[in-house]
Structure formats: C-alpha cells, structure tokens
Amino acid sequence: MPYLLQVDFPYQGPWGKEMASASRDLAESIAGEPGLIWKVWTENQAMGEAGGIYLFDDLPNAEAYLAMHSQRLKSFGVPVVNAKIFQVNEALSRIDRAPL
C-alpha cells in the first residue's frame, strides 16, 4: 500500500535552474532510496519555502526516510521541517488520474 510523505521548510534559495544544479547529486541519491516510487520537488520563492512530495511503497520506508532526511535538512541549516505522512486512498486517487 503506498504512503505519501509531504515535507516543507523555510528555504532561501537558490531557485529554479540554480536549485536544480545545486541539488542534482542529492536528487540522484534520493532516486535510490529504499521504497521510493517518486518525488516531486517543490519551491516557492515568494513564501521562502521549499520541500517535496514523496510516494513510498510502505510505511516503514516512508518513516525511515523522513527520519534521515530531517537530520540531513538540519545539517543544511534548515531550522524547522514540517512533515506529515498519509495513507493513500487508492480508489479515489485513481478516479482523479493519480500516478500511484
């Protein structure tokens, strides 16, 4: 059963293409995380926030990633990490074309 992890935190850039260059190695590392199905990278320069939406194959993998990633973000100087883990309602999501 897939689980969704939503993460956001205060962030001051870089943004857009510069963010993509700065975080390419990190994205390649994340692609190999156990149980990761996909991650959408999010950013909002006007609000000064960034984050990610992740789909994992099960709850233990989502929880283990969140614990590791929270520590990593703090090591980058991120002061607070907002995170929630949800089950996915697959029947409703499929009606709305969700890529599960």
Next chain:
Amino acid sequence: MPYLLQVDFPYQGPWGKEMASASRDLAESIAGEPGLIWKVWTENQAMGEAGGIYLFDDLPNAEAYLAMHSQRLKSFGVPVVNAKIFQVNEALSRIDRAPL
C-alpha cells in the same frame, strides 16, 4: 509549468473503503476541474487528518481550485484548511521519477 497544491485538514472519517464510497461523486467531479492533471487522496486515521496533493497545469487554475475547495470544505464543517501552493522544480523531479 505545473504547480503543486497540498491540502490537509482535520477529519474524523469515514476512512478507507467507506471514504471511497462516500466521496466517489466528489472525486468524479474533481476529475473535471479546469487544469487538473492529477490528485492523490490522503488520509491518516491516527492523526485525524485527510487531504489531497494536486498537480495543476498553471497557477491561476491552482488558485481558483483552492478558493472553491476551501469554501466547500468549510461547508462540510471542516474548521481549518491547511494549504500551500508550490512551483515544481521539473529537472530535479524528473531525476526522481515524478509523474508530471
């Protein structure tokens, strides 16, 4: 350029299959919203929360949906709606297999 809308709110059920039955008509309506690419339906019975992660084709469609949906949730008795809209960093997301 795709925009991601994350929404969650206090929710007391129904959950799982009962939630799917109760919200099937709503999901079919949401599938036809202007600019919606997909929605993942989320739920967490232990935390008493539910929500959705949406991908829209542009910012005006995401903002218009959020305004409408917030009013709808309030009409359902939802006391508070947590919502954030983000740009998607497409280069990083594609490295992590994101379905954009």
